[in-house]
Amino acid sequence: MLVDVASIITTIANQNCSFAIKSQGHAPAAGFANIDKGITIDLTGLNAVTTSEDASIAHVGTGASWLDVYAHLDSLNKTVAGGRNGGVGVGGLTLGGGISYFSPQVGFTCDSATNFEIVLANGELVETNASSQSDLFRALKGGLNNFGVVTRIDFHTLPMDGxxxxxxxxxxxxxxxxxxxxxxxxxxxxxxxxxxxxxxxxxxxxxxxxxxxxxxxxxxxxxxxxxxxxxxxxxxxxxxxxxxxxxxxxxxxxxxxxxxxxxxxxxxxxxxxxxxxxxxxxxxxxxxxxxxxxxxxxxxxxxxxxxxxxxxxxxxxxxxxxxxxxxxxxxxxxxxxxxxxxxxxxxxxxxxxxxxxxxxxxxxxxxxxxxxxAGTKQKPISSYGAQNDAFLRHVAKKYDPHGIFQSQVPGGFKLFD
Ligand SMILES: Cc1cc2nc3c(=O)[nH]c(=O)nc-3n(C[C@H](O)[C@H](O)[C@H](O)COP(=O)(O)OP(=O)(O)OC[C@H]3O[C@@H](n4cnc5c(N)ncnc54)[C@H](O)[C@@H]3O)c2cc1C
The missing domain is CATH 3.40.462.20 (Vanillyl-alcohol Oxidase; Chain A, domain 3)
Incomplete structure (x- = not known):
């Protein structure tokens, strides 16, 4: 499945074909996670939830719903600071920030991410974290679908006993x-x-x-x-x-x-x-x-x-x-x-x-x-402040120099609007 995502990106990027990226499709705005006259990459097959041996880290496929995550982790008396409605997708919620019941304890959902596995515009599959491509790692914490197709996110877990x-x-x-x-x-x-x-x-x-x-x-x-x-x-x-x-x-x-x-x-x-x-x-x-x-x-x-x-x-x-x-x-x-x-x-x-x-x-x-x-006419990215906006544009140019995720993925809030 991961190989599929990488080869899809390589193929469609070269064909100049428009595409959409979809996790659980809860973004209500038309065209954010689907597309007319293009290809929708539906990630719901990437829904595996596993944990590290000591269960301190959860490895979650971005097509999973939060219910998939909680159903798995509740039995281990652990949880992740994820979405409140179980039907919402891990991918969209985390890349937009993510408000959780646990946010007052540990911040936005993206703050609990320790690693993102992502397919970049050139089809390369990379792991990005605090010690590897840390600029991309930070950009993904709020930077939406502007950098690649995120296929797995690793999260710190929290204790949970009800x-x-x-x-x-x-x-x-x-x-x-x-x-x-x-x-x-x-x-x-x-x-x-x-x-x-x-x-x-x-x-x-x-x-x-x-x-x-x-x-x-x-x-x-x-x-x-x-x-x-x-x-x-x-x-x-x-x-x-x-x-x-x-x-x-x-x-x-x-x-x-x-x-x-x-x-x-x-x-x-x-x-x-x-x-x-x-x-x-x-x-x-x-x-x-x-x-x-x-x-x-x-x-x-x-x-x-x-x-x-x-x-x-x-x-x-x-x-x-x-x-x-x-x-x-x-x-x-x-x-x-x-x-x-x-x-x-x-x-x-x-x-x-x-x-x-x-x-x-x-x-x-x-x-x-x-x-x-946000509504489609609102400007969330510029509300992050000029420095963060400039940082996101810089990282996008570095990892996606031809702007595939800006021009060929029209859905969502883009960096160069
Ligand atoms: C009923 C309901 C309850 C909600 N509850 C909460 C809540 O508790 N907390 C909160 O913060 N928000 C909540 N939201 C808002 C929610 O976070 C957003 O709608 C979010 O975009 C949905 O994520 P998704 O993966 O289901 O959406 P999708 O519609 O699949 O994707 C949303 C956007 O993210 C992009 N995207 C998705 N997956 C990836 C990926 N793997 N790689 C790159 N880009 C990707 C898509 O291209 C799209 O632009 C809720 C929304 C609804 C409708």
Missing amino acids: ILGGRVVNDISHRSEVFNAFRNIADAHPYDVHASITTSAIFNAVTKAWTLLSAPIYTKPQTNPKVYAELFAIPSISNTVKVTQLHTLANESAIAQTNQLFSTGTYGVSTQLLDRIFGICNDTLHNFNVAGSLQWIATFEPLPMVFVSPGVHDNVLGTSPENGNAMILLFSASWSDHDASSSVHAKLEEVLRKINTAAREMGQLREFVYANY
Whole structure:
């Protein structure tokens, strides 16, 4: 299979043929992991998960899903700081950074990588790590599909003996209390590194109803950790939080096959801003309708200082603890009628523009645009800062002098856009 990837690259690079690279295909943007009039290299056959003898390192094929990884490692009482939804692919998530339940402990998923096996533009298969082609090793920690086809990633493992997790649903009338609880978790000093939470405001455009859904996680098998006391005290419609195994928690139901779009922003942690974002979404989306179903989700997740510290010089994401605790917004739409796509796109961009304007006015807009959540018109790579941007271009020219992964792989965020 590895030989296949190398010979495919050699053949198609020489034919000037366009191609796409796909792991588990969870990037929602059209054309990021597939292609019209070209070849898609589907890596899902490269899904082996093995460990070193002492299980301190996991060797993972990039076509594996995170569920494959957790199912293997749970039985060894180990884990990797990987994706939260088990269906997401190892390749795409790690090359874009990767936010994990364990990120407050060990940083982005890419920060746990010790080695990348990659097929370069000339068809050569190389191992890249801190002592071999270390510039390429660093570039792959956030540099997306711009350098080659990554076929295996080795990760540091972490001990794992159970995890607390589940979902809490609150009526929208409890919005202020839920946003306050989120703020107090995300902006705690010190931040509890075992805490990982997403809080989503979900709008059903057909019923015009809002719901609040939080996924509070504690990376230890501990019931009722103090960090969630405030959230759990708010009257809820349902609360499924319990101690479980990571592969059970990650085994979420399959996502419905609808059109989907992501966009994102990073902001200072503030209840006023959370309220303002909710107000913008409600005002802008309430009377907007398309045929069929349409759902909007504004998901907030903490980006605490402890989270960005581990990889601060080792990855290219440009996040810094000096910027203080922050929160990431993933603003997404899913809808059934393909013909409605352009109006949904335009509405999503309008909402994000309004949110960023409000955040800027409040002094809460941060530079970082998280690539794995970014909309197609956003510029995550330039948000990494000029130095990282220049570094990535330099490394791309060194390892791919003819720009194969820039010109023949059109999908994804490119370095020379
Ligand atoms: C339901 C859902 C849950 C999510 N949960 C999380 C989460 O917990 N944390 C988080 O950080 N993100 C999360 N994301 C976002 C996710 O990280 C991105 O969508 C990511 O790109 C998906 O990776 P993939 O391998 O499945 O995607 P793909 O669509 O297969 O690939 C995404 C991009 O990466 C490139 N790529 C993939 N594999 C390789 C490779 N081996 N070599 C070179 N390039 C490659 C592709 O060309 C493409 O441009 C989630 C997304 C969804 C839809």
